[in-house]
Amino acid sequence: xxxxxxxxxxxxxxxxxxxxxxxxxxxxxxxxxxxxxxxxxxxxxxxxxxxxxxxxxxxxxxxxxxxxxxxxxxxxxxxxxxxxxxxxxxxxxxxxxxxxxxxxxxxxxxxxxxxxxxxxxxxxxxxxxxxxxxxxxxxxxxxxxxxxxxxxxxxxxxxxxxxxxxxxxxxxxxxxxxxxxxxxxxxxxxxxxxxxxxxxxxxxxxxxxxxxxxxxxxxxxxxxxxxxxxxxxxxxxxxxxxxxxxxxxxxxxxxxxxxxxxxxxxxxxxxxxxxxxxxxxxxxxxxxxxxxxxxxxxxxxxxxxxxxxxxxxxxxxxxxxxxxxxxxxxxxxxxxxxxxxxxxxxxxxxxxxxxxxxxxxxxxxxxx
Numbered sequence: 001x002x003x004x005x006x007x008x009x010x011x012x013x014x015x016x017x018x019x020x021x022x023x024x025x026x027x028x029x030x031x032x033x034x035x036x037x038x039x040x041x042x043x044x045x046x047x048x049x050x051x052x053x054x055x056x057x058x059x060x061x062x063x064x065x066x067x068x069x070x071x072x073x074x075x076x077x078x079x080x081x082x083x084x085x086x087x088x089x090x091x092x093x094x095x096x097x098x099x100x101x102x103x104x105x106x107x108x109x110x111x112x113x114x115x116x117x118x119x120x121x122x123x124x125x126x127x128x129x130x131x132x133x134x135x136x137x138x139x140x141x142x143x144x145x146x147x148x149x150x151x152x153x154x155x156x157x158x159x160x161x162x163x164x165x166x167x168x169x170x171x172x173x174x175x176x177x178x179x180x181x182x183x184x185x186x187x188x189x190x191x192x193x194x195x196x197x198x199x200x201x202x203x204x205x206x207x208x209x210x211x212x213x214x215x216x217x218x219x220x221x222x223x224x225x226x227x228x229x230x231x232x233x234x235x236x237x238x239x240x241x242x243x244x245x246x247x248x249x250x251x252x253x254x255x256x257x258x259x260x261x262x263x264x265x266x267x268x269x270x271x272x273x274x275x276x277x278x279x280x281x282x283x284x285x286x287x288x289x290x291x292x293x294x295x296x297x298x299x300x301x302x303x304x305x306x307x308x309x310x311x312x313x314x315x316x317x318x319x320x321x322x323x324x325x326x327x328x329x330x331x332x333x334x335x336x337x338x339x340x341x342x343x344x345x346x347x348x349x350x351x352x353x354x355x356x357x358x359x360x361x362x363x364x365x366x367x368x
Contacts, residue, residue, distance in 0.1 A: 001064025002088040013043040020045035020052040021070040032067040036274035054229040065111035120218030134206035139329040144196035152238030175360040193236040223310040251338040255309040270320035270368040280364035285311025317364040326359035
């Protein structure tokens with residue numbers, strides 16, 4: 001195998017595909033990148049759960065394939081001078097990399113030792129702009145569970161119905177729901193759960209323009225085609241929360257407020273909260289104001305956020321990080337804080353009536 005290509009193109013391809021390589025594996029090839037020179041140059045990463053492969057333009061002199069250690073090869077390409085990189089592989093799997101005055105000679109792994117990537121028959125196809133999918137993931141991924149005890153909640157639910165895509169994430173303490181109308185998309189009603197780490201990679205790969213992403217849904221796998229890059233992942237199996245029954249519909253108090261003002265207030269009072277000194281943010285909701293208070297062994301912090309509405313002096317407590325995550329993700333500047341009792345869920349939604357997002361946070365029990 002022999003080819004030449006631009007250093008920055010190869011470096012970008014390695015960075016993308018390396019997201020799917022295994023950090024440590026009993027199969028050495030899974031810790032590497034499969035580089036294939038055919039019609040185009042393709043770089044693949046695969047850890048048996050997720051695969052990412054991306055194609056770049058290259059001058060293919062001799063076709064072939066080789067597996068190279070992802071970490072070493074990636075650093076090697078990054079440190080090469082800018083310019084044209086020439087890579088050749090001999091019959092003993094020795095890989096010669098040269099660029100300018102720099103040369104490396106490393107031992108590769110035969111491509112025959114690389115596991116076959118998952119293939120599946122698509123049962124449904126969805127297309128939407130990459131920037132839309134990126135926004136939806138960004139505004140819902142924070143609520144994905146990090147607890148492997150219930151694996152189904154380590155991913156986000158994708159629900160397709162009537163040209164509407166809904167993404168829901170939940171971790172037992174909070175819920176994030178993001179909805180978009182996908183006009184003109186040829187979609188059949190379906191639902192599936194995508195692992196959170198896969199969505200994190202897709203969010204980073206998605207562009208901010210109008211380029212489309214094609215989602216192919218299979219029985220056990222799902223693929224995201226993002227132009228020159230394809231991400232294939234296992235679907236998570238299990239019963240996801242019935243989020244429609246979990247979100248309250250009627251509220252005793254609805255408080256209209258500026259997102260930035262509440263976020264700043266919580267940010268200030270939570271300054272004295274740490275891993276060693278945990279404490280909820282105590283909110284006292286009066287007529288036209290929300291008094292925020294936090295008390296820990298190292299001190300006391302207070303702040304006031306103005307609002308429209310009257311909470312009749314109700315006191316309710318929240319984990320500061322959960323509340324800040326939801327406020328940062330909200331795409332509207334004016335929000336509604338919807339409450340019933342100090343022990344019932346708080347719902348955050350847009351004050352303009354749009355239903356693009358809803359965030360639910362469970363309160364923390366307050367002590368006197």
